[in-house]
Amino acid sequence: MGVGKRAYNELKKLTLLARPHGATETTLMIAGSNEDKRSARSFIEKLKENHIPIKENAELREIPKEYRMMNLLNPNVLLTEVMALHLLKGESLLFKDAGTASHLKSAFEKIQKAMPDDVVEKLEKIQEVFLPVKKLVKDYSGKGEIIHTLVHAMAHRKVCRVRYMAFQDEKTKEYAIHPLHLFPYRGGIYLLIHLPGPDVIRMQAVERLQEVHLLEETFSYPQDFDPSAHFEKTFGIVADRPVKARVWLSPRQSGMIKAEKRFNKQNKMIRFLEENEEGTIMEIDTLGRSELKNWILSMGKDAMALAPEDLRQEIIASLQNSLNPVVSGSA
Template identity: 30%
Template sequence: MSDSQPLRRQWNLIRLLSRQQLGVSLKELSEQLGVSQKTVRRDLTTLQDVGFLLEECVEEHGRKRWQILMNEKIAPLGFTLEEVAALYLGRRFLEPLAGTIFWEASQKAFQKIRTGLGDEALRYLEKMAVALHCTSIGHSDYSQQAETIDLLMIGIEDRKATKILYRSAKAAETTDYEVHPYGLVSHRQALYLIAFAPEHEQIRHYKVNRIRRVEVQTQRYSSPQKFDLQHYLEHAFGIFLDGGPIRRARVKFLPPVVQYVREHRWHSTQQFYSQEDGSLVVDFNLASFEELKSWVQSFGPDAIVLEPEDLREEVLEELNRLIQLYLEHASVK
């Protein structure tokens, strides 16, 4: 038997006990886990040995029930042991935000969990996470931008005009901008500042990685009433908007990728239409097609833009340019 099997079983044991505040009998645990009572008792002893506070209580008529007792440092939070363990094991998903105020605050919370559980219990939890890995391909590193993000948050929370030294992706040099910062958005493991740019009289997006300096000014700005980041980005296919109207985009996916497409929620407006030939047509209502175009192209020959026509033409033009580049490269000796 592999090490992961008893660990999985013991995790399920913690879940069962966490959800039954009045306790669970050995027989009930055995039945729900599908193993013998002897195995359950051995697992309970193992969890006790590594520091989990499990107790066998004797009720009237000699009936025995197992319960989880929460550490006094964690109990006031109102979390079950299952919830505390899940939060701790999920901390790696916050690693792309290392260096930010969010990371610093989360680390303080995890330190409280570590203190409450103890070293032995934590080491045992880590063994449960051996099958969980979070890739970091293309993620942004904010470890050197903690002050930048702190200052941006001050500007956002205090509604103060803010000067940023910024270098856009296409610019050769940095430029000073005064902005009214509305909020930060995390998109594909990168942070973006959403801010009103008085110079351009429009809302613009600034990738935090490209901000070189931040100066929060003394004067406050008046933000639009009820401005909501989620509502603002409702018809973006990610983070980019170009001020265009909301239009329908229709994409056809061929059978090799249909299951993959169906497994995900790509956008709040998506509508799936199964076709008789096994393909799938998906509709989106979007105000910008730039990110949708890149996404469709990532499926190679298994995705076809059906409409609008101008998006079809853009994709076809880029494909033709790509073919030409490959042909030119092949001819170079």
């Protein structure tokens, strides 16, 4: 489960506990993406250990026990709301090296000044309940000024001139962009841009931006462009060549992917054609051909492209290249 998804599930459980009638262990299990009862009970015990006030009902044994998290703050400020901010603080490692750490620290210091000391102490301990994963975060040291420039450009609709090292050929190119949105994805920060010349939407990895210069020229947001609708058509975040593929997954992988939101049966991009003890065959209609190919490769023997044939051949070629790497300087 991804870092953001885990934090979202934990916040759902906190919100349920904060209701006037609280929540049962079963309710917490469902909120935690169908985790087991022991995990739900462990979550409650961890809150108690960190002095988060939990009240248990005293009903008869045959009635499911309910737990309620008491609010310590002003009635207009819910404990869950402040906890949500602390969860975000824990997940803010992504932006730690991007020059925003000092701003986050300043904001939390101001919030804490408005709260009693004992409440501040309890909230600080919430970091022990939700452990952020650091190893997936990319290094953005030295990119703070670039990100600040982009934020300013997006807020004021200013054109930027950038030097960017493309992933495909590792060549650095310089050109003008219309920066639209910054967003986190799998431990990285990405920039959604509009290229005015060819009139296309593209993605840039912030760590590959070498220079960003703010220009005086302004731009208008692309008419009829909806970023949410844009990402609904992609397999990940990159919109490249369209592909309609059939993919086989082993029983083990079939169970794992069903926990991912993008494989929800309500997703129009995905169709489950067959599901049995031998695995799952699904049809994926997407603009993200390269990310789909990499996803299939990442599962090794537990996944296989059935169609189209040109995608199968691309995957076969990638596997053959991995067995016969080109070594620099070899004969």
